[in-house]
Amino acid sequence: MSVDLGDLSAFVAVARAKGFRDAARASGASASGLSEAVRRLEAQLGVRLLNRTTRSVVLTDAGHGLLERLGPALNEVETALDVVNGFRDRPAGSLRLNVPVSAARLVLPGIVPPFLAAYPGIRLEVIAEESFVDVLAAGCDAGIRYEERLEQDMIAVPIGPRVQRFATAASPVYLDRHGRPVHPRDLLSHACLRGRFPSGAMMTPWEFERDGEVVRVDPEGPLTVGIGGAVDLAVDAAIAGVGIVGLFEDWLKPYFNRGALEPVLEPWWQAFSGPFLYYPGRRLVPAPLRAFIDFIKCIG
The missing domain is CATH 3.40.190.10 (Periplasmic binding protein-like II)
Incomplete structure (x- = not known):
């Protein structure tokens, strides 16, 4: 059976993006062109590969099987074609x-x-x-x-x-009201804003270091956010005086510069690669x- 390589590539793009619009955005093709290519492929193979809804597409069992075997094969084709690409200016x-x-x-x-x-x-x-x-x-x-x-x-x-630091910060209003920690263990009596990874694990303990002494604390607080898209919510909450936030120093630096947040325990901030x-x-x-x-x- 002779199948058009472009139709196979269109199917892989749509399957990986889980939608025609996102696939079109990623590939530079039109959504209608991708849809027509997948329909053509399904007609030629005589089996449905995608179940379409108004918002997304879901792979059928046949689609899953084809994608599992086809993805690596197309990667190899792209790699082979890329040898030629290397000769471009x-x-x-x-x-x-x-x-x-x-x-x-x-x-x-x-x-x-x-x-x-x-x-x-x-x-x-x-x-x-x-x-x-x-x-x-x-x-x-x-x-x-x-x-x-x-x-x-x-x-x-x-x-x-090459070097970054884990920083802790709070609004001046919060620190004026609750006091300024002088040792990492002081955080145990403060409201701390924590993060949770997609795996479900908490971003704890918070680790600090000074003069060779490493201190790990597992703080509590009124707000936990998902690491990633919800981190800005924790920053906004800290600015509003809800508690102390722990994050990359570079993420918090703009708020330090304009006085919305104040560094907390800066001599203890731990550096990492x-x-x-x-x-x-x-x-x-x-x-x-x-x-x-x-x-x-x-x-x-």
């Missing part, structure tokens, strides 16, 4: 990155605009989430994570600041990803 094509929200907010804004200006033929898609995923299974070329969350078989390249761009080492690096790697090495 300017690499072209798509680049998909899976990154934590903190990297999308604190690391990529200084990198993405000049990178896209330098490589106008590259289309970049950034997926921001906190769950650790298999980048290839998720249809991504690379990801950004911190060292303790990197798998051993991944190639890692430093990206962004900055993030890494990571990608599988078992395949040829696509030209758009190679260009991105070379770019961050140059500006680093």
